[in-house]
Each structure stands twice: as structure tokens, then as C-alpha cells.
Amino acid sequence: MRIDFLADIRRATDSQITALNALTNEMRRERFPDDPTVPLEEDLIRWRNVPDVFRVGEWLAWDHGRLVAEAHTEILLTNENRHLLEFMIFVTKHLRRRGLATRLLAGIAEYAARETRSVLMSFTFSSVPSGDAFMHRLGAEVGLETHTNQLDLADLNRDLLPLWQERAAERAAGYELVWWTGGYPEDAVEQVARVWDAMNRAPRGTLQMEDFHFTAEHVRDFAKSDRERGNEVWSLVVRARASGELAGFTEVSWHPNRPEIVQQRGTGVLDAHQNRGLGRWIKAAMLERILRERPQVRRVRTGNADSNAPMLKINNELGFKPYVSHAVWQVPLAQVRAYLDNVRAR
Numbered sequence: 001m002r003i004d005f006l007a008d009i010r011r012a013t014d015s016q017i018t019a020l021n022a023l024t025n026e027m028r029r030e031r032f033p034d035d036p037t038v039p040l041e042e043d044l045i046r047w048r049n050v051p052d053v054f055r056v057g058e059w060l061a062w063d064h065g066r067l068v069a070e071a072h073t074e075i076l077l078t079n080e081n082r083h084l085l086e087f088m089i090f091v092t093k094h095l096r097r098r099g100l101a102t103r104l105l106a107g108i109a110e111y112a113a114r115e116t117r118s119v120l121m122s123f124t125f126s127s128v129p130s131g132d133a134f135m136h137r138l139g140a141e142v143g144l145e146t147h148t149n150q151l152d153l154a155d156l157n158r159d160l161l162p163l164w165q166e167r168a169a170e171r172a173a174g175y176e177l178v179w180w181t182g183g184y185p186e187d188a189v190e191q192v193a194r195v196w197d198a199m200n201r202a203p204r205g206t207l208q209m210e211d212f213h214f215t216a217e218h219v220r221d222f223a224k225s226d227r228e229r230g231n232e233v234w235s236l237v238v239r240a241r242a243s244g245e246l247a248g249f250t251e252v253s254w255h256p257n258r259p260e261i262v263q264q265r266g267t268g269v270l271d272a273h274q275n276r277g278l279g280r281w282i283k284a285a286m287l288e289r290i291l292r293e294r295p296q297v298r299r300v301r302t303g304n305a306d307s308n309a310p311m312l313k314i315n316n317e318l319g320f321k322p323y324v325s326h327a328v329w330q331v332p333l334a335q336v337r338a339y340l341d342n343v344r345a346r
Contacts (some may be wrong), residue, residue, distance in 0.1 A: 001061060001062070001063055001100075001103075002061070002062045003059055003060065003061045003062075003103065003104070003107065004016075004059070004060045004062070005057070005058070005059055005060075005107060005111075006057065006058040006059075006060070007057055008055065008056070008057070009047050009050060009056040009057070009058045009072065010047060010048055010049075010050055010056075012047060012058065014044065016060060017040075017043055017044050017047055018040060019060070019066075019067035020043065020047075020058075020060065020067065020070060021038065021040045021043040021044075022067070023067050023068075023069075023070055023090065023092065024038070024043070024070070024090070025037050025038055026092060026093075027090045030093075030125075030127060030128050031125045031127050031128060031324065032127070032324065033127070035258065035261070036257065036258060038257065039257060042229075042230070042255075042257055045228065045229055045230065046229050049225050049228040049229050050225065051218075051221045051222050051224075051225040052077075052221050053076060053077050053078065053214075053218050053221055053222075054074055054075070054076060054077070055074070055075040055077060056072055056073070056074055057072060057073040057075075057111060058070065058071070058072045059071040059072070059104050059107050059108070061091075061100055061103070061104060063095075068091070068092045068095050068100070069089070069090065069091040069092065069095065069100045069101070069104060070089075070090055070104075071087060071088065071089040071090070071101075071104040071105070071107070071108060072087065072088055073085055073086065073087045073108055073111060073112075074086040074087075075115060075117065076212070078212060078213065078214070078218070079213070080210045080211060080212055080213060081209055081210050081212065082116075082117075083117060083118045083119050083208070084117060084119050084120075084121060084208075084209065085108075085111075085112045085115065085117035085119070085120050085121070086120075086121045086122065086123075087105075087108050087120055087121070087122050088122060088123065089101045089104050089105065089108075089122075089134070096130055097130075099343075101134055102340070102343055105138075105336065105340065106340050108120070108336075109333060109336045109337055109340060112333050112336075113333065117333065118332060118333050118334075119208050119330055119331070119332055119333065120140075120330070120331050120332075120333060120336060121143075121207070121209075121328060121329065121330050122135065122140070122328075122329045123326055123327070123328055123329070124326065124327050124329065125324055125325075125326055126324055126325040126326070127324055132327065135327075135329045135331075137339075138331055138335075138336065138339050139331065139335055139339060140329040140330060140331035140335075141206075141329065141330060141331070142205075142327045142328070142329055143204075143205045143206045143207035143208070143328050143329065143330045144203070144204060144205035144206070144207050144305055144307075144327075144328040145205070145305070145306045145307075145325070145326075145327055145328075146303060146304060146305050146306060146325070146326045146327075146328060147303070147304060147306060147322045147323065147324065147325050147326065148301055148302070148303055148322075148323045148324045148325075148326065149301070149302050149303070149304055149312075149315055149320040149321065149322055149323060150299055150300070150301050150302075150320065150321060150322075150323035151299065151300040151301075151302075151315070151318060151319050151320045151321075152298065152299055152319070152321075153290075153291065153297065153298055153299065153300065154298075155319040155321075156287065156291075156318060156319050157317065157318060157319050158291075160284065160317060160318060161284040161285075161287055161288050162284075164277065164280040164281060164283070164284040165281055165284050165285060165288075167277050167280070167281075168276070168277045168278065168280065168281035171276045171277045172238070172276040172277055172278055172281065174240060174241050174242060175238050175239060175240055175241065175247060175273075175276070175278065176238070176239050176241055177236060177237070177238055177239075177281070177282065177285055178236070178237050178238075178239050179234070179235070179236055179289075180234075180235040180236075180237070181232070181233070181234055181235070182223070182226075182227060182232065182233060183223035183224075183226075183227065183233075184219060184220075184223060184235065188246075189216040189219045189220060190216045191245070191246045192216075192219050192235075192237075192246065192249070193213075193214050193215055193216050193218065193219050194246065195237065195246040195247070195248065195249050195268070195270060196214050196219070196249070196266065196268075197211070197213060197270070198248060198249070198266075198268025198269055198270045199212070199266050199268045200212065201268060201271070202268075202305060202308055202311070203305045203307040203308050204305075205305065205307065205328070206330075207328060207330055208330060226253065229255075230255060230256065230257075231253045231254070231255055232253065232254045232255070232256075233251060233252070233253045233265075234251065234252050234253075234254075234286065234289065235249065235250075235251045236249065236250050236251070236282050236285060236286050237249045237282075238269075238273075238278050238281065238282055240273070246270075247269060247270055247272075247273035247278060248267075248268060248269035248270060248273060248278045248279065248282060249266065249267070249268060249282070250264075250265075250266070250267040250282040250283060250286050251264075251265040251266055251267075252264050252265060252286060252290070252300070253265060254294065254297070259296045259297070260296060260297060260298040260299060261297070261298070261299050261300075261301060262290055262294065262297050262299070262300045262301070263300075263301055263302075264300055264301060264302035267279065267282070267283065267302075267311065279310075279311075279314060280314055283314060283318070287300070287318070300320075301323065302315065302320065303326075
């Protein structure tokens with residue numbers, strides 16, 4: 001068994017990404033069995049265009065020339081959360097419980113130490129119970145329970161869309177909606193970065209995580225990456241007319257390789273503009289546009305913490321239902337090293 005380490009996934013060869021595409025499609029079928037296969041060309045473009053704010057490392061485990069396991073890490077290059085490293089490990093089904101995940105974890109632990117990251121985080125899926133079992137063996141703890149929630153547009157309560165927008169016209173008369181597609185005007189990127197801070201209102205459970213604060217350069221970088229990856233992004237912001245300040249936002253993405261699915265990204269309203277119906281207003285306006293301009297879309301997906309009662313209330317009223325549950329785990333690097341030492345000592 002050979003394990004190759006790539007410090008930057010953007011520098012992977014075509015043959016490495018070809019093998020990775022086949023393995024990750026196996027992983028995707030396990031996690032989201034209803035989804036179509038991701039074409040190789042899309043993954044080639046996706047991995048070559050990771051936003052600069054992310055540093056993505058990759059470990060590839062080969063058995064007689066066939067890729068049978070992979071692990072990747074993500075480090076977010078912001079001023080906050082410099083103690084954190086996120087990781088994921090996937091082993092093909094017929095080779096699980098043979099020590100491959102532990103071998104990959106050893107490489108991740110060495111890398112985390114070099115990068116002075118003291119806390120490791122990972123995500124598991126209810127559709128892949130082996131992930132939970134591995135994290136339990138490692139002694140990690142669940143810091144946050146979440147779901148991918150899905151709205152089948154056939155189940156959408158369409159009567160709410162005009163109702164919520166009418167109510168907003170009364171409660172939020174001093175605000176207006178502004179649409180952007182495929183990025184943001186240069187004179188708005190500073191404000192977009194500030195309004196993204198609204199996402200810090202989402203619950204984080206017991207995760208050892210600080211607020212994130214993105215800069216204008218990060219905003220530009222994300223938009224550039226989306227364009228290169230072929231993601232069509234619709235951004236809707238609500239703006240205070242008097243001051244011109246952005247009060248909240250919602251954003252969705254759509255890819256032509258998955259024409260029936262829209263991915264809901266962030267939605268948030270800043271503290272100073274709460275309790276005016278702005279969240280319902282922008283969600284309703286976005287869904288109305290999807291219905292009007294994307295008739296091929298059948299499902300809208302979003303991720304929510306199970307403890308995010310305000311957002312879940314809005315989504316549940318619209319007709320979102322739980323699709324796949326996730327656990328967000330955390331474990332100190334010192335504990336990972338102790339686990340690995342115990343494994344080696346057996």
C-alpha cells in the first residue's frame with residue numbers, strides 16, 4: 001500500500017484527479033444516493049480552482065495502482081481559528097476496518113503538528129455509519145448536530161411567498177432588495193464581507209470555534225472560484241434605503257450538471273436589523289425567482305444546525321424536511337496522537 005501526500009490539491013496531476021473522481025463518486029453515492037455522478041471534467045476544474053483562502057491537503061492511498069482510500073484537510077487562512085484543522089477520511093467499503101483510516105490519520109496528525117493546529121474537526125453522515133464508529137474509537141466528541149434539509153418544490157407552501165413579501169413591505173418599509181448574479185459589484189464587496197458576519201449568529205454548539213470574519217479579498221476570491229467552477233450564484237441582499245447599509249443576505253448556487261438541485265448557501269440578518277421580517281422576505285423572494293427562472297429545479301437543499309430554531313422555523317414553514325443528518329466532531333491533536341500511540345503499541 002502506497003500513500004501519496006499532496007500539500008496543495010490544486011497541483012494534483014490529471015491522473016490523480018481521475019482516480020480521485022472515481023473514488024469520491026463512490027463516496028457521494030453512499031452519502032447522497034439520489035444524486036447524479038459528478039463528471040471528471042467538473043472535478044478537474046473544481047480542484048484546480050480552490051479559493052486561495054483555503055489550503056487543502058490530500059492523502060491518496062493506492063493498492064496495486066488503484067486508489068482505495070483518501071483523506072483531505074482544510075485550513076482556513078483567516079485571522080481567526082488558527083487552532084483548527086478540518087479533515088475527512090474515506091475508505092472504499094470492502095477495505096474498511098483494516099487500519100487504512102488510522103494510517104491516513106497518522107499523516108494528518110503529523111501535518112496538523114507542523115501547521116501548529118491543536119484541534120481537529122470532522123464531519124460524519126448518518127448514511128455512512130462507519131464514520132461515527134471511527135470517531136468514537138478515536139475518542140472524539142460531537143460538538144454540533146446538523147442536518148441537510150431538503151425542500152421538494154412540489155411540497156412548497158407557495159401561498160407563503162407573496163404573504164411574506166407583503167408583510168415585509170409593511171414591517172420593513174425602509175429597506176429594499178438588491179440582486180447580484182455571478183459575483184458582486186466592486187463598490188459593494190466591503191459591505192458584503194461585513195454582512196456575511198451575520199452567519200456568526202448560527203449556533204456552534206460546544207465547538208471550539210471563534211467567529212469568522214471574511215475580508216473583501218475573500219469575497220472576490222470566492223466569486224472568482226465560483227465562476228471558474230461553473231457555479232451560477234444568485235445573491236440577494238436587503239439594504240437600508242437611508243444609510244445604504246446591507247442588513248442581510250441570502251445566496252444560492254446551481255450547477256448545470258445537477259439541474260434539478262439548488263444549493264442554499266448562507267442566509268443571515270445582522271443583529272441591528274432583526275425582527276422586521278427580513279429573513280422571510282429574502283427567502284420568499286429567492287424561491288419565487290427559482291420557480292420563475294429555473295423550472296427544471298425540483299429540490300432545494302440547505303444545511304442547518306439542529307439547534308438553529310429561528311432558521312428551522314422559517315424552513316419548516318416553507319416545507320423543508322430532514323434529508324441526511326450530520327455530526328460535527330472535534331478532538332484535540334494530543335488525543336489523536338495518544339490514540340495512534342496506543343494502536344502502534346498493540
